[in-house]
Amino acid sequence: MKTTEFSVPNIDYIVISGVPVRQSKFGDILDYPPQKLECLVATAIIENNYAITGVEIKFFRSLLGLSLADFGKFFELSDVAILKWERKRTPLDLIKQIVLHNFMGEKLGIKPRVYSLQAEIRQTPSRRKVIHLKSLSSKTKSVARKAADSRNHHGTATQYGSSS
Numbered sequence: 771m772k773t774t775e776f777s778v779p780n781i782d783y784i785v786i787s788g789v790p791v792r793q794s795k796f797g798d799i800l801d802y803p804p805q806k807l808e809c810l811v812a813t814a815i816i817e818n819n820y821a822i823t824g825v826e827i828k829f830f831r832s833l834l835g836l837s838l839a840d841f842g843k844f845f846e847l848s849d850v851a852i853l854k855w856e857r858k859r860t861p862l863d864l865i866k867q868i869v870l871h872n873f874m875g876e877k878l879g880i881k882p883r884v885y886s887l888q889a890e891i892r893q894t895p896s897r898r899k900v901i902h903l904k905s906l907s908s909k910t911k912s913v914a915r916k917a918a919d920s921r922n923h924h925g926t927a928t929q930y931g932s933s934s
Contacts, residue, residue, distance in 0.1 A: 772798065775900075776807045780825045784814045788903040802903070808833055813878055814901060821861035822870050828856045830874055844873060 772793075776786040790801040800807075812833055815826060831841045831852070838849035838856075845852075855862065862870070875881055 773903075774798065774800070776800065776802075776804075778808060778811050778829055781811060781815075781829055783820075783899060784811050785900045786810055786903055787900050790903075809878065810901070812874060813880060814899065816871055816875050816878060816880060818899070819871065822867055823861055824856040824858040827852070827862075827870070830870070831856075834877060845869065 772791050773788045774791050776789045777784065786807050789807065791798040792801040808829075812830060814820075815822070820826075831838070834841070838852045842849050842852045855866075861867065
């Protein structure tokens with residue numbers, strides 16, 4: 771079976787390898803639900819305590835299918851405040867990191883390792899972290915499946931590059 775690598779635009783430091791592809795009249799296409807792959811990338815960000823910048827915030831918001839305003843409601847912030855976060859290219863301050871790690875951990879059904887001000891937030895890796903699809907635990911795949919199913923249940927869709 772032919773396989774390929776998958777990464778989310780602008781989050782190329784996490785790559786899911788071994789993703790099955792199949793031939794179509796338009797060429798090779800993924801033979802694995804992209805929503806599940808996106809959830810696996812989000813899970814890797816949270817489980818590895820990677821620093822969150824605007825790129826990750828926009829990805830998380832898109833993954834959850836939320837508008838700027840709806841995402842902001844979780845933090846009692848305006849859509850303008852969330853937009854400012856999304857435009858930030860450097861890591862957010864530690865308290866925001868802790869809040870976002872815990873928020874996304876809850877949404878993904880995982881327990882993040884970021885609990886306190888002494889938490890270790892890891893810088894985005896300089897080398898790609900390659901995760902082979904077959905090596906993922908059944909628990910991790912189950913988390914991704916539940917998160918993707920929940921998102922699909924609410925009729926949401928990922929739209930990278932959209933700020934609404």
